[in-house]
Amino acid sequence: MISGTSEAKTWIPIFALRRVSFLLAFSPYLLLYLAVHFGSRSEFKNLWMIFPFAVIFIVIPLVDWFIGLDPANPDSDQEDKMKHQLWYTLLPVLVLPVQGFTLFWAAEIYHSAELGRYGQIAWIVSVGVVGSSVGITSAHFRMLEA
Amino acid sequence: MCYGSFKIEHVRSHHQNVATPEDASSARKGISLYRFFPQAVIRNMVCASSIELKRLNKGGFGFWSLRNEFLIWSCVSFLIAMMMLGFYGVSGLVFFIAQSFVAVFLLETVNYIEHYGLRRNQRENGTFEPPNPNHSWNYSSFLTNMILFQLQRHSDHHQKASRPYQLIRHLPDAPQLPASYAAMILLAWLPPWWFRIMDKKVEQYATG
Numbered sequence: 378m379i380s381g382t383s384e385a386k387t388w389i390p391i392f393a394l395r396r397v398s399f400l401l402a403f404s405p406y407l408l409l410y411l412a413v414h415f416g417s418r419s420e421f422k423n424l425w426m427i428f429p430f431a432v433i434f435i436v437i438p439l440v441d442w443f444i445g446l447d448p449a450n451p452d453s454d455q456e457d458k459m460k461h462q463l464w465y466t467l468l469p470v471l472v473l474p475v476q477g478f479t480l481f482w483a484a485e486i487y488h489s490a491e492l493g494r495y496g497q498i499a500w501i502v503s504v505g506v507v508g509s510s511v512g513i514t515s516a517h518f519r520m521l522e523a
Numbered sequence: 524m525c526y527g528s529f530k531i532e533h534v535r536s537h538h539q540n541v542a543t544p545e546d547a548s549s550a551r552k553g554i555s556l557y558r559f560f561p562q563a564v565i566r567n568m569v570c571a572s573s574i575e576l577k578r579l580n581k582g583g584f585g586f587w588s589l590r591n592e593f594l595i596w597s598c599v600s601f602l603i604a605m606m607m608l609g610f611y612g613v614s615g616l617v618f619f620i621a622q623s624f625v626a627v628f629l630l631e632t633v634n635y636i637e638h639y640g641l642r643r644n645q646r647e648n649g650t651f652e653p654p655n656p657n658h659s660w661n662y663s664s665f666l667t668n669m670i671l672f673q674l675q676r677h678s679d680h681h682q683k684a685s686r687p688y689q690l691i692r693h694l695p696d697a698p699q700l701p702a703s704y705a706a707m708i709l710l711a712w713l714p715p716w717w718f719r720i721m722d723k724k725v726e727q728y729a730t731g
Contacts, residue, residue: 398665399669402670402672404670438705440666441665441667441703442664442702446665447664447668447693448695449693451690451692459689462689466687481606484610484615484618485611487614487618488618505622505625505626505629506625509625509627511670512626513630515672518672518688520533521534521685
């Protein structure tokens with residue numbers, strides 16, 4: 378359990394931590410780039426294509442389980458401060474160009490990386506999972522803003 | 524991602540009809556993901572078309588109008604598909620369509636998880652009680668909530684859909700999942716294990 382969930386004095390660090398940590402929304406995209414980076418230098422190129430999928434479905438739930446729950450809620454003062462900050466507004470907006478660029482880059486990789494059948498399938502699954510998790514979630518929040 | 528009906532259905536039906544049989548995106552107890560998925564996608568498109576057609580007819584327009592949001596989003600998908608075909612040939616097109624399928628399948632898996640088995644009570648006159656926090660599954664784990672803009676705090680998201688993601692609250696009394704989304708997705712892909720774990724949870728929350 379992350380400390381300071383209910384004591385009024387200690388709740389500030391968790392919101393500061395979260396503020397920065399929302400950048401992790403871009404980490405699934407990074408996994409795709411890492412997979413290609415390491416895959417192109419490895420003799421197990423096809424196996425590396427499943428790396429993003431494996432991290433998302435194995436490492437992330439384990440880390441979640443290890444860190445424990447983070448149930449803190451902002452109080453109304455904190456909410457007022459957080460409500461209109463450009464930083465929070467910008468993050469999901471930036472996901473769209475990253476998603477768009479990554480999708481075409483990923484197609485280029487699919488087209489040119491000379492992957493085997495299983496490597497191709499693994500790449501399709503990894504790209505689909507990343508786009509679905511972060512791309513759709515950010516778009517989903519933006520379409521409900523109005 | 525080739526799912527032009529999603530926005531219409533999600534904003535104008537799911538958030539109103541959540542946890543009732545009328546919602547394409549709420550899974551009833553006992554249905555497996557593999558039975559839920561095709562009917563969720565088809566119902567999503569049928570629902571979105573009928574909502575959009577009603578709106579268009581009110582303004583004096585037909586289905587084949589540039590004001591049709593379903594058509595606009597479908598055109599965007601088609602345009603991307605044609606760009607893929609132009610840049611990378613048939614393999615680019617195959618890649619785009621296949622990854623779209625994966626993305627839509629995952630999206631519907633998450634829909635399945637978010638409201639599985641939770642139902643609003645029906646009143647004597649046939650209408651449903653208003654949605655409350657008991658009608659969504661939640662999990663306040665740190666890492667997944669950072670990556671997914673606190674989507675796992677789902678009950679509060681449904682209390683007020685326009686609430687900025689950074690302000691979505693953890694509601695301790697709302698139904699809580701046993702693990703974060705990624706683990707629950709793996710579980711949903713294995714229906715016998717899903718039923719064994721989740722049906723018990725559903726009953727637990729149904730009886731208070």
